[in-house]
Amino acid sequence: xxxxxxxxxxxxxxxxxxxxxxxxxxxxxxxxxxxxxxxxxxxxxxxxxxxxxxxxxxxxxxxxxxxxxxxxxxxxxxxxxxxxxxxxxxxxxxxxxxxxxxxxxxxxxxxxxxxxxxxxxxxxxxxxxxxxxxxxxxxxxxxxxxxxxxxxxxxxxxxxxxxxxxxxxxxxxxxxxxxxxxxxxx
Amino acid sequence: xxxxxxxxxxxxxxxxxxxxxxxxxxxxxxxxxxxxxxxxxxxxxxxxxxxxxxxxxxxxxxxxxxxxxxxxxxxxxxxxxxxxxxxxxxxxxxxxxxxxxxxxxxxxxxxxxxxxxxxxxxxxxxxxxxxxxxxxxxxxxxxxxxxxxxxxxxxxxxxxxxxxxxxxxxxxxxxxxxxxxxxxxxxxxxxxxxxxxxxxxxxxxxxxxxxxxxxxxxxxxxxxxxxxxxxxxxxxxxxxxxxxxxxxxxxxxxxxxxxxxxxxxxxxxxxxxxxxxxxxxxxxxxxxxxxxxxxxxxxxxxxxxxxxxxxxxxxxxxxxxxxxxxxxxxxxxxxxxxxxxxxxxxxxxxxxxxxxxxxxxxxxxxxxxxxxxxxxxxxxxxxxxxxxxxxxxxxxxxxxxxxxxxxxxxxxxx
Numbered sequence: 001x002x003x004x005x006x007x008x009x010x011x012x013x014x015x016x017x018x019x020x021x022x023x024x025x026x027x028x029x030x031x032x033x034x035x036x037x038x039x040x041x042x043x044x045x046x047x048x049x050x051x052x053x054x055x056x057x058x059x060x061x062x063x064x065x066x067x068x069x070x071x072x073x074x075x076x077x078x079x080x081x082x083x084x085x086x087x088x089x090x091x092x093x094x095x096x097x098x099x100x101x102x103x104x105x106x107x108x109x110x111x112x113x114x115x116x117x118x119x120x121x122x123x124x125x126x127x128x129x130x131x132x133x134x135x136x137x138x139x140x141x142x143x144x145x146x147x148x149x150x151x152x153x154x155x156x157x158x159x160x161x162x163x164x165x166x167x168x169x170x171x172x173x174x175x176x177x178x179x180x181x182x183x184x185x186x
Numbered sequence: 187x188x189x190x191x192x193x194x195x196x197x198x199x200x201x202x203x204x205x206x207x208x209x210x211x212x213x214x215x216x217x218x219x220x221x222x223x224x225x226x227x228x229x230x231x232x233x234x235x236x237x238x239x240x241x242x243x244x245x246x247x248x249x250x251x252x253x254x255x256x257x258x259x260x261x262x263x264x265x266x267x268x269x270x271x272x273x274x275x276x277x278x279x280x281x282x283x284x285x286x287x288x289x290x291x292x293x294x295x296x297x298x299x300x301x302x303x304x305x306x307x308x309x310x311x312x313x314x315x316x317x318x319x320x321x322x323x324x325x326x327x328x329x330x331x332x333x334x335x336x337x338x339x340x341x342x343x344x345x346x347x348x349x350x351x352x353x354x355x356x357x358x359x360x361x362x363x364x365x366x367x368x369x370x371x372x373x374x375x376x377x378x379x380x381x382x383x384x385x386x387x388x389x390x391x392x393x394x395x396x397x398x399x400x401x402x403x404x405x406x407x408x409x410x411x412x413x414x415x416x417x418x419x420x421x422x423x424x425x426x427x428x429x430x431x432x433x434x435x436x437x438x439x440x441x442x443x444x445x446x447x448x449x450x451x452x453x454x455x456x457x458x459x460x461x462x463x464x465x466x467x468x469x470x471x472x473x474x475x476x477x478x479x480x481x482x483x484x485x486x487x488x489x490x491x492x493x494x495x496x497x498x499x500x501x502x503x504x505x506x507x508x509x510x511x512x513x514x515x516x517x518x519x520x521x522x523x524x525x526x527x528x529x530x531x532x533x534x535x536x537x538x539x540x541x542x543x544x545x546x547x548x549x550x551x552x553x554x555x556x557x558x559x560x561x562x563x564x565x566x567x568x569x570x571x572x573x574x575x576x577x578x579x580x581x582x583x584x585x586x587x588x589x590x591x592x593x594x595x596x597x598x599x600x
Contacts (some may be wrong), residue, residue: 005404005495009527010520013499014513016534023501026533030499036509043507050503067500069508101511108545129519132498143401 001029010133019053027059032132034065037087039078044086051087066090067128070097093128096120190549198288199303205284212280212322216272221325224250226261227524235266251435253427256335256368257328275324282330287312289337296344298386299398315509332369335361343379347387347402362417366424373421376414383410404598495529510534 004011013026018103027033033054037047047066054064068080068091084091104111111127115122217227226232229249231240236259244258261275268274291308295301311317320329339361346354365372383389383405388396391404405413432438500509510532517530532538533552541548 001497004531005497007495008529009495009524011495011497011529011531012513012517012520013497013531013533014510014538014540015499015501015506017502017509022533026499027501030497032496032498034498034500034512036500036502036507036512043504046503049267050501062512067512069512094336095508095512101508105511105543110515110543112515112519113522125519129516132496132516133520133523135496149389 001026005029012132018029019057024057027054027057031063032065033059033063034067036067037083038069039071039080039083041078041086044078044083047083051089056169061089065092065131067092068094071095072097093124093127095124096152194303197291197301197320201287201291201305201308201312205287206280208313209283209318209321213273213276215276215322217324220323221250222323222378225325227272232261233257233265233270234262236262248431248434251432251437252328253424253431254328254367254369256364260331260368261327265392272324275327276322279321279324279327279330282327282334283312285319286330286333286337289334289341293337293340293344296341297382297398328369329371332365332372335365335368336372336375339365339375340378342381343382347383348400350403359416359420363420366420370424370428373425376417376421376587379414379417380410393524457564495527510539510543514540518544518598 001011001013013030015026017021020033035047035054037043037044050164051064055061055098066084066087066089068083071080071094073079080094098119100114100119104114111119111121112125115125128137217223229248231243231247234240240262241259244255244262247253247258249258260278264274264278268277287308290311294304294307298304300507320326320333322552339358342354342357342361346358362375363376384393386397387402388394389410391406396402429438496510500513502509513530517528521528521530530540531552532540534540548564
């Protein structure tokens with residue numbers, strides 16, 4: 001994972017719902033963890049347990065975000081505020097359910113690439129994508145703007161290469177700004 | 187007769203045993219960083235296994251500056267039978283080397299008639315340290331394969347000399363063709379056959395007598411040379427193909443490209459290399475090696491190692507909440523905005539679906555990367571990933587209508 005993050009500006013990990021050694025190692029190296037939940041009672045209740053588990057294994061709450069996925073508003077379904085209340089934390093992003101998601105999965109082409117300006121899914125995803133796409137820390141402002149990268153001399157490159165080889169110290173925790181739109185818990 | 191059969195069996199089984207014992211560990215080794223990536227595990231034609239398209243590719247390609255159709259086909263067959271992992275390739279290399287050890291014994295025994303001396307030569311061949319590179323390095327399949335056909339050629343030639351039948355001469359030519367199509371190093375075989383005619387076969391009228399008991403009829407030198415003209419023509423043809431293949435990768439420089447003064451200046455360097463400086467180098471560097479190294483340095487420079495990327499994980503306490511769907515969409519959009527800067531890792535070791543959601547068929551998996559963990563570096567990580575197709579990263583065509591035909595093709599691939 002450390003090598004991957006040196007090779008890429010963003011490493012996105014889709015995990016398996018099981019807390020084992022692999023998962024713990026991934027969580028230790030992760031800058032931001034997005035816990036995905038749904039607006040159904042069993043899932044919301046299991047999310048509470050997951051958040052408790054993250055507390056117990058020492059994952060600070062500042063590194064956590066909650067996504068309410070596949071949300072639909074109809075009578076009998078939970079509202080985002082209900083889920084936030086049950087989880088006792090704020091819901092950071094609400095991603096609505098859309099029928100086209102199933103078609104996109106069947107076609108093997110992510111819906112976001114075809115989501116237009118008025119697509120509810122696209123509108124909900126954009127703040128989440130902007131947030132994830134933000135640089136990891138202010139010390140590396142050039143990330144995600146490779147075209148603006150300044151030309152680099154061979155000497156400075158060599159020095160930095162050597163430093164990176166010698167530097168095995170752990171990476172400092174990220175400074176992630178709180179999201180702008182947070183749904184207050186009820 | 188029965189006693190002779192027992193002796194033969196004892197020698198052959200002995201050779202098999204010592205060869206397998208000496209190289210047993212090779213079967214458990216992985217790939218190495220030198221040439222294996224380009225030739226084998228990042229070569230989709232080899233990892234894709236034996237198919238009609240890959241078969242055609244093997245006969246047409248000058249890939250890596252070489253023309254090795256039989257070697258490619260052999261590697262593809264391994265990938266089909268044993269998968270793209272390293273162990274199948276290693277075991278097949280060992281099988282060829284074991285067969286070669288037995289063939290060395292048979293060739294020497296038939297040529298000289300000496301049984302135990304031939305067995306000793308074959309045993310030395312089997313466990314000689316110089317054979318390690320050819321057996322343990324997967325890319326050197328070309329070496330063990332061409333050796334296999336070369337020894338079979340020698341056996342067919344011995345049979346031809348013994349019986350003087352044209353069908354054995356034809357078999358010699360056919361096997362020589364296979365030798366050249368596996369690797370071109372043994373284009374010198376016609377000269378080796380001439381040397382065999384001199385000793386131990388004793389076919390030249392003015393040369394020493396045959397070593398073997400059943401001496402073949404003696405011939406004049408022109409007669410022996412005329413007999414070698416067809417294999418010489420084959421060798422000339424393959425040399426022409428090889429020069430073209432090497433030139434296709436820029437490995438052959440124009441003689442006027444380097445001034446004469448530089449040639450002279452290179453003399454002391456060559457002497458230095460020959461007098462021990464080469465101990466620090468694996469071998470005198472070829473232009474292709476230098477090109478690959480520079481390319482690698484360039485890639486590192488394009489992605490400075492000090493830029494520590496952000497790691498984001500999507501988790502849940504249960505499956506089916508749409509984690510993979512979110513991951514794929516986030517990665518696709520950020521990948522479109524920042525090409526080549528986003529890595530999506532599907533850590534569902536049991537059954538990942540991200541590849542399917544992106545219409546990808548990965549040739550390498552996390553398991554392959556884990557197997558190579560000792561030599562994992564940024565370049566290997568970049569080369570391990572499956573690139574998203576251009577349609578995902580570039581095109582913004584709107585998905586406006588239902589496409590049942592494509593769906594059926596995805597669900598029931600032909």
